[in-house]
Amino acid sequence: MTGTADGTADGFTPSCPTFSWGHPALRAEFAAAADGTPRLVRLGPGGTAVDPEVALPLVELTAVGHGSGWSGPRFTGTALGSRLAYRGHRDAGSSDWVRLTVELHDPVTALTAFVELTSPVGLPVLRSRVRLRNDGTDPLVVQSVSSLLLGGLPSPDVLDVHRARNDWLAECRWYAEPLRDTVADIGVDAHQHDSRAALTLTGRGSWPTDGHLPMGALTERGGGRAWVWQVESPAGWRWDLGERAHGTYLAVNGPTDAEHQWRARLAPDEEFTTVWAAVATGSTGTAEAGAAEAGAAEAGAAEAGVSRPGGGSALDAAFGVMTAYRRAVRRPHPDHGALPVVFNDYMNTLMGDPTTEKLLPLIDAAARAGAEYFCVDSGWSDDTVDGGWWDTVGAWRPAARRFPDGGIEAVLDRIRERGMVPGLWLEPEVVGVHSPVASALPPDAFFQRDGVRITEQGRHQLDLRHPAARAHLDRTVDRIVGDWGVGYLKLDYNVVVAPGTCAPGDLSPGSGLLGHAHAYLAWLSDVLDRHPGLVVESCASGGMRMDGATLAVAQLQSLSDQQDPLRFPAIAAAAPTAVPPEQGAVWAYPQPGYDDDLIGFTLGGALLGRIHLSGHLNRMSERQLGLVRAAVDTYTAIRGDLARAVPFWPLGLPGWTDPWLALGLRVPDGPSYVSVWRRGGEADVSLPVGHLAGREVRPEILHPSAESGGAAVWDRDGHALRVSLPRTPTALLIRLHAGTD
Structure with a gap:
């Protein structure tokens, strides 16, 4: 698990030989190009190295006075990137992770770049970021810098690119197209110049997943390989794909000057570090890997719970690797293994109008249904008579008129008496224009532009880099959690600010926004350090903050605010691509x-995720409440498997209007689960399950427990699950018990 080059006394090598690094599931090889810059020429458990002239430099960046080597939308060929000379590399790691730092230096500006590469042992995934240090005597204003670069991929002729639109109420909508549709074949040989075209995707503003997920994927037609990547940025991000010497490159960035008004001014001895980015690989076979490496890669993947190289699609395998990687990088917390059932009073129920009178019967019914946490959502601090909580939030004190007898403490006590953990909704970063907090905190505690406080939809935005803003939120959380005994916080964020803030000392709005976003996650980490039993849900109008940086800190992620039970399954089925x-x-x-089928349909969609139970359970008949309790019992019986399972999609990634949807979870050394929804179309469907090909499989319908008329039969010869659902809308949860090969 170490590099092949000999180290010097300080751990760095004195020259730039060809060297390798990694572990059996991920082998990386580096070599110098003609200009002397080191290049990543091979990445994966197998395959051959590409020509260093085809590969990309380890870092591409632009700075004022040092732009691109040629014009165009691509993030390659930068002047500084071609000058960053190799100084050495240091290889370190542990039994769980391997780490490599490559030091580069620009003789013109005296800028030093440290490329930090890491990988969890057993997983074919590479994580990368870049740290810059100004070792010169003059300031340097950086306008963009890569987090991860990967060249030498197959030609755009054989690649399909996958992206995911992520809009409010319509999250995780993946779509695909041939890369060649965007990156046209210009006849490179006739021009002796690569195309300037690039497929570029960006995310802007304080909602990092508004518009698209900060992810992408490539699949190789006829080649059985796939690559999935994510940008772990809580603010702006960018990635682009283009053609280089008849191959394809991938460039991944955090915010940039051109797209996000981001710049970093590095005075002498000052540093800047990019956001992390990660790329995972998947394959349908092991023919291209050496026998020893292939066996080790398969063993490591099986240990991590990812799909075996020989079964299922390459894209499924890559998403499985990414799922295991996300578990490896996130903050440890008991909730990730316990998976308690949460009841939240908002969706299609109280909708921001909680009172003692309305909550007490809901609390009793939720406990009878099997909920283990009960979260009082928005409105609990609204003491206005017209429901005008939107522009008055910020003090986070309970509304006396809503809780007249015993205050909110009586409601929280009732939750505990019924055996549940109490939770509250909080939107910590915003202060309403009519809140007393808006005038109590200093002006610099808020987002601002040109000395004017930003107002968005009747709200101001706190800047958590300011000590007064942070102290205000610390007092709020310590009161709610420490004094009131709340064990669950739903942290919402319902406004988007773009391009950011320019506080005193900020060079640009984008740099201010990134600074605040990092400060928010640091604040949240400190909250969890002080209150280790607290469970935190990240929410931003549903799934507008579904980025890797936030997922690594929060325990739960809201997927959507979608209220239509017929539309939510498309979101739930695709969600494991991101979470x-x-x-x-x-x-x-x-x-x-609802009739019994629709009750079963809306409950069934949550059984392979985290149940966020809601609805007027207190108005249900005993028979209806029994259906809810049966679904919750099914979930609690299988949830121990979910925390280590990886996803697969028997029908491919779901389409927004598909009549049939299917999501599978595969448990290492255990069963597989398939949720299937019918919203229309024919009454029968065949679901290929490639990793169980050739095996005897016994399907077991777990949900609904009532008679649905549904059936599931295993077709061994077709390695497929044949499902019949005579009515619509209906859904099934099926467990697949597989025999030996």
């Missing part, structure tokens, strides 16, 4: 007016 199943909060809001 591990045990972190994805899926609304299940059965209502007393």
